[in-house]
Amino acid sequence: MSATLAKIRLRGLAKRFGDKVVLDGVDLDVPPGTSMVVIGGSGSGKSVLLKCILGLLEPDAGTIEIDGHDLLAMARPEREAARRRIGMLFQNGALFDSLPVWENVTFGLLAQNRLSRRAAPAAAAEFLARVGLAASVGELSPAELSGGMQKRVALARAIAAQPDIMFFDEPTTGLDPIMGAIIDGLVVDCVKQLGSTAVAITHDMASARRIGDAAAMLHRGKIVWSGAAADLMDSGNAVVDQFTHGRREGPIQMELRR
Secondary structure, three states: OOOOOOEEEEEEEEEEEOOEEEEEEEEEEEEEOOEEEEEOOOOOHHHHHHHHHHOOOOOOEEEEEEOOHHHEEEEEHHHHHHHOOOEEOOOOOOOOOOHHHHHHHHHHHHHOOOOOOHHHHHHHHHHHHHOOOHHHHHHHHHHOOOOHHHHHHHEEEEEEHOOOEEEEEEEOOOHHHHHHHHHHHHHHHHHHHHHOOEEEEEEOOOHHHOOOOEEEEOOOOOEEEEHHHHHHHHOOHHHHHHHHOOOOOOOOHHHOOO
């Protein structure tokens, strides 16, 4: 890596639940303006990794730096302010069923008193337009939307605060291949428009290559490979190659047989 300060820098990040070690000393650098994709099997700790950075889980050890400042060493108000710079697209959208779409999109802005309720519907329409949805969608409830539309609304909410860091948790889960490609394209466009640094976790290799500039694989609690996302299918790493090609035989299965 160059001398450029990493936007996100993880060192020795560890997390266990009882006897189960999920993160076992994760080291990862995400340069500014980069879209990093983290891949790994189910239960490999990808979501736990994001939750530790977001503050939804407290790591057992390690450092989480944003722009060179360790979040875990900050006073609580500073830590919360730093994390407000992060936009999040949750795996299943996590929309509030009881609120109309416009209020879902502007929820964070309203909660932080950065927007008045009178101005919120028009603001929501602007963000909905950026993900290819008409202003009229703002009056609907989440239950009236298709899966693809719900993902778009969730993306509109993620970009509403103009974050300089964005996280995406399995952005194409539950979508057909065409809609998955559309969502990936919107993710890439939104990240570029904001000039954000992005981290996405996925097990969808097509999505990983569409979204990512760089990629890393999490396996047995550690980053076992990192490189260009374009090299995912030809990494030269036996663990990565088995995973990306979906092979039954290989080091991952050998470990499962122990």
